[in-house]
Amino acid sequence: MPIYGGTLEYGYWIPRSFDAHQKVGYGPTAALPVFNQLVMFNIDFKDVVPENIIGDLAESWETSPDGLSITFKLRQGVKWQDGLPFTSDDVVYSLDKMTDVNRSVIYEWFAAYERTEKIDEYAVKVHLKYPSAGFMISLAQGESVIQAWHLAGTDPQSADFMVGTGPFLLTEYKPGVHLKYQRNPDYWKKDKYGNQLPYLDGMTMYQMGASTADDLLISRRLDFIGPPHGVGVKSRIEYLKQGAPELLWQKRERITGSVIFINTKHKPLDDMRVRRALGMILDEQDLILGYAGDSSLGITDVGLLHPSFGLPKEEVLKLMGWDKPYEARVSEAQQLMAEAGYQNGFKMNMMSTETTEGRAGATLVFAEALRQHLKINVEVNVGLGSIELNKRLTEDNYDTYTYTLDVPDPVQLKVFFATGGYSNWSKYSNTNLDKMLAEVDSFLDPDKRREAIMEIERILLTDLPALPTGCFPPAMMPYYPHIKNLRWMPLLYSNINRLEDVWIDESLRVK
Incomplete structure (x- = not known):
């Protein structure tokens, strides 16, 4: 059974903007612990296909027979981390923003998007220009987070922007140094057994390059390198295996080269x-x-x-x-x-x-x-x-x-x-x-x-x-045995970046 408590420590590059819609390098790594999506991929499966899309802030959805509209029923009782309620206004705002050429870099993912209609406080209807094979796939990617309408215009490079509905609160941001998160006590999600998420008390993400991360992982000052960041070159794999033979490894296949x-x-x-x-x-x-x-x-x-x-x-x-x-x-x-x-x-x-x-x-x-x-x-x-x-x-x-x-x-x-x-x-x-x-x-x-x-x-x-080039290197993901429930799919920014259902078993920590 999952174990509550503990602080997860990892490190890589801290993004220059927390707005995942801007698709800056490593942006969703920092944003996903704080924000949710409308829908997401089920990371218990590996294939990036519509059949593996499940609800996040959307409780359910229904596509019209002609494929030109999708009606989403939203979860009720969800709150933003500043205490205000999450409603359909936030979804209308976020979808309009992420598909706007002037406010988003991922707008080209959503060529079929026309508009979002508010049905009531907890339901919206998305209207499409044509039936789209890729709309839901793009919506399920980690950059497509739902942001707060009442915080529109907040500087995306500031900690004030990091107010979401997600499992962790951003409590400290030192640019170029670290991000510190703590458990959101009001998080709305539970695991399949009815246990409240997240399991961790908190997380710290440090700013560092690959070589520094490798050294700190070997010295056991990090629990793993980070959610999306694996090792794809032989020299680094051998260095880590020699320095920390107790590390466990998972292979994350890449479909992008x-x-x-x-x-x-x-x-x-x-x-x-x-x-x-x-x-x-x-x-x-x-x-x-x-x-x-x-x-x-x-x-x-x-x-x-x-x-x-x-x-x-x-x-x-x-x-x-x-x-x-x-x-x-x-x-x-x-x-x-x-x-x-x-x-x-x-x-x-x-x-x-x-x-x-x-x-x-x-x-x-x-x-x-x-x-x-x-x-x-x-x-x-x-x-x-x-x-x-x-x-x-x-x-x-x-x-x-x-x-x-x-x-x-x-x-x-x-x-x-x-x-x-x-x-x-x-x-x-x-x-x-x-x-x-x-x-x-x-x-x-x-x-x-x-x-x-x-x-x-x-x-x-x-x-x-x-x-x-043929360079589709699988990412080998190293982590220590005390970190539980890590799993990856080919997407770089999948729901594993949220770390909401990962836990620490201190009895397995290598001293």
Whole structure:
């Protein structure tokens, strides 16, 4: 049975904003202990599918026969942490806000959204422009939290913003140092046995990087690294296993991987032949080794999308020109460069986060292949801080950018590849693809939807605004045996970030 009490300690990056709708790095890690969602994924199951969506602040919901409206019945008796009652006004406000281009970064997840109608204090009807396959999936993701209408306009970088309906109260915020939470005594939720949640007395989330977190975990000053943050490189896994052999490990599969975005507005990367040449010499196994140090920590012969919803291996190999020996691929790539007038290469600026492993490691490996086989004079900029990184992106000061293609639902590909998408770092535009990206969310038939997604990937692997890397490293999640009921699904920000049903068994703590 669960045990009450204790303070959970973990650490990683504290976000610069607590507004999860802004999708800042690690934002939901800090926000989810305080806020609830309308619906969420059941983390007892692993698949990111509508069938695994359960209610959170919504007690139940019903979709109209034509699929154009969803009526949500809300839980009664729920209070905001400042004592005011939660009502349908908060849901109307939150849905309008998270779908508003001027107030939210995740607005593109909700292309089908039209408006929310208040039926009464505890019921709302969401009206859609068309029946949507992805609306509920997007609503169940950790960024889609419900926020208080009466606190609209509160500074999202301040502790005053952190007033939710969730299991924990934020009691102390020291920027760049820590967040401290304590148990919300008025939390509305109980576990399946009728026990009041949460079990923990409190939590402390410290600001720190990966190497510091590893050292503090080994020294037992942390209970685990953090809810979404695992270990995806061989050297860190071995370091932790050697330093703390008593650690338990769970494997969190990833359905999102890293890609190399190519700035198609820069010459000569605007030339299809040059992009094709780059793709032909790319060896996914080598990039995985650069990323993780172990080729088993990735997927070879894969395109931009995870195989669970992407193209089959045989088609990826053919589209990328990888269905021939590597020497022949290099020869063909060199011929393409010559045809484009760049047989002696050109200067190129590659950019990535991290320093020597992860995305940076994959970038460094690919850069060396470009130098060796295509005579490209590559300047690699890795380990950039967020300020410098965003400055370069804003000023268009990059030729390639290695980053995660964060699409737990392929409908969200429009964020990265639709004309004007807010993360369209390739500066790519294809009117035919724009039309397909706009339509795919309306395909409710699973087979039709899957074929549409595969056709989208065919276009992307033909035009190559981005290159696949095979870097879909599973996140290995380490924690000590005294921490109970941790479990993960592929989503980075699932309900496990709320930590409402995790407990500590002090009898198992390693001294």
